[in-house]
Amino acid sequence: MNQKNKAIAAVLLGNFFFGTSVIAVKHITPVFLPPMALTMVRIIVSALLFWSMYAFNPVKMGFEKKDFLRLVLCALAGIALNQSFSIRGMSLTSPIHASLLILTTPIVITFLATWFLKERLNPFKIVGFFLGISGGVLLIFSRDLSMVAGGRQSLGDVFIIMGAISYATYVVSLKPLALKYKANHILQWLFLFGLIIVLPIGWHDLASVQWIKFDLLSWICLGYVILGATFFAYQLMNYSIRVLGASVTGSFSYTQPFFGAIASMLLLNENLSLPKIAAAILIMGGVFLTNYKS
Numbered sequence: 001m002n003q004k005n006k007a008i009a010a011v012l013l014g015n016f017f018f019g020t021s022v023i024a025v026k027h028i029t030p031v032f033l034p035p036m037a038l039t040m041v042r043i044i045v046s047a048l049l050f051w052s053m054y055a056f057n058p059v060k061m062g063f064e065k066k067d068f069l070r071l072v073l074c075a076l077a078g079i080a081l082n083q084s085f086s087i088r089g090m091s092l093t094s095p096i097h098a099s100l101l102i103l104t105t106p107i108v109i110t111f112l113a114t115w116f117l118k119e120r121l122n123p124f125k126i127v128g129f130f131l132g133i134s135g136g137v138l139l140i141f142s143r144d145l146s147m148v149a150g151g152r153q154s155l156g157d158v159f160i161i162m163g164a165i166s167y168a169t170y171v172v173s174l175k176p177l178a179l180k181y182k183a184n185h186i187l188q189w190l191f192l193f194g195l196i197i198v199l200p201i202g203w204h205d206l207a208s209v210q211w212i213k214f215d216l217l218s219w220i221c222l223g224y225v226i227l228g229a230t231f232f233a234y235q236l237m238n239y240s241i242r243v244l245g246a247s248v249t250g251s252f253s254y255t256q257p258f259f260g261a262i263a264s265m266l267l268l269n270e271n272l273s274l275p276k277i278a279a280a281i282l283i284m285g286g287v288f289l290t291n292y293k294s
Contacts, residue, residue, distance in 0.1 A: 007243035011252045014236035019259035021229035022090050022098055023267060024221035029091040032218050033209045039083045040202040041222070042230045043195045049231050050188035063181065063189075070173055071186070072193055078170025079194025083230075084201075085163030092156025101160040102256055108168035109250030113175075125247070128289030132254035135282025138275055171237075171246050178242035183235055254283045 001009075029035050063071060090098050177186055214222070240249045258280050 003243055007240045010236040011240035011244065011249055012255060014233040014240065015252050015255045016259045017228040017233040017236075019256035020263040021225050022260060023263055024224045024229075025087060025090045027221045028218050028225075029087065032214055034205040035088040035091045036084065036198075036202040037205040037209050038222075038225065039087050040198060040206040042083055042087075042226050043079060043191055043198060045226045046231045046234070047188070047191035047195050050184060050191055053184055054188050067177060067180070070177060071189060074170050074173050074177065074186075075190045075193035076197060077166045077173065078234075079190055080197040081166035082163050082170060083194075084198065085159045085166060089156045089159030089161075089163055093160060098156075098160050101157055102164055102253065105164040105168050105250060105253045108165050109171050109247055109253075112168060112172040113245070113247040113250070124289045125251070128251065128286040130286070131282050131289060132251065132286030135254065135258075135279045135284075135286060138279040138282065168250065171241060171250055174238065175241055175246045178238055183238040183242070186238065187234055252287055254286055258283050 025038070029038055033041075089101075093101075174186070237249065240252075261279075
């Protein structure tokens with residue numbers, strides 16, 4: 001398998017973790033722990049894991065002074081803000097709204113990458129872009145519309161959009177760093193800086209968690225969010241950004257609602273319907289065209 005195919009497999013697996021994690025998040029927040037406490041746990045454990053990896057395999061590579069500001073920006077946007085907004089939004093809004101609004105991520109990434117990184121927006125990317133959006137919208141609106149959150153759903157929608165914008169900023173800002181430094185070396189510092197940023201905000205919520213109330217399923221969900229949708233997913237996405245670029249990596253966000261729908265059918269007993277099959281075809285077609293080169 002060549003490097004490009006490895007990167008495609010990596011970004012698909014990373015988006016699988018992101019897309020299916022909403023089910024785990026909805027199970028544990030806010031019943032077992034507040035959203036900000038979950039964000040704190042994700043960042044603390046991931047930071048410990050990355051620095052433990054460094055302790056066993058030290059990387060003798062420092063950052064140039066000019067890159068520290070970009071590193072802090074990535075930590076703020078991709079770790080502190082993205083995780084805080086996304087978890088908070090998922091706890092307030094419905095899975096349907098969360099999946100729909102996550103589709104704003106590739107829109108913002110494509111815009112930022114074209115504007116700041118001068119990545120070309122060719123006809124294939126444009127057509128693939130609209131195919132992916134169409135498939136995502138069709139998929140989301142074919143789901144169970146009875147799953148409606150409470151009166152704070154609008155606030156949750158705003159948080160999801162802010163999380164999507166934060167993650168898009170992270171993806172575009174990270175590319176120059178990803179081309180110069182190793183992924184794990186970047187991530188260990190990103191999560192450390194992210195922890196410093198969120199610690200004063202989330203410590204009170206984390207201290208109030210009653211861990212004794214967790215059952216086995218809740219611990220499994222928490223582990224999945226931390227390891228799958230954080231520790232492994234960020235490594236996979238960083239590798240893809242380095243190999244494929246920011247806009248192409250962002251285009252695979254279209255697959256998140258697809259993976260979320262499959263998980264819902266398996267875990268929430270949702271039925272497979274013709275609109276969902278058609279949406280899956282549109283989404284995968286959009287990803288193909290976005291990556292196609294004449």
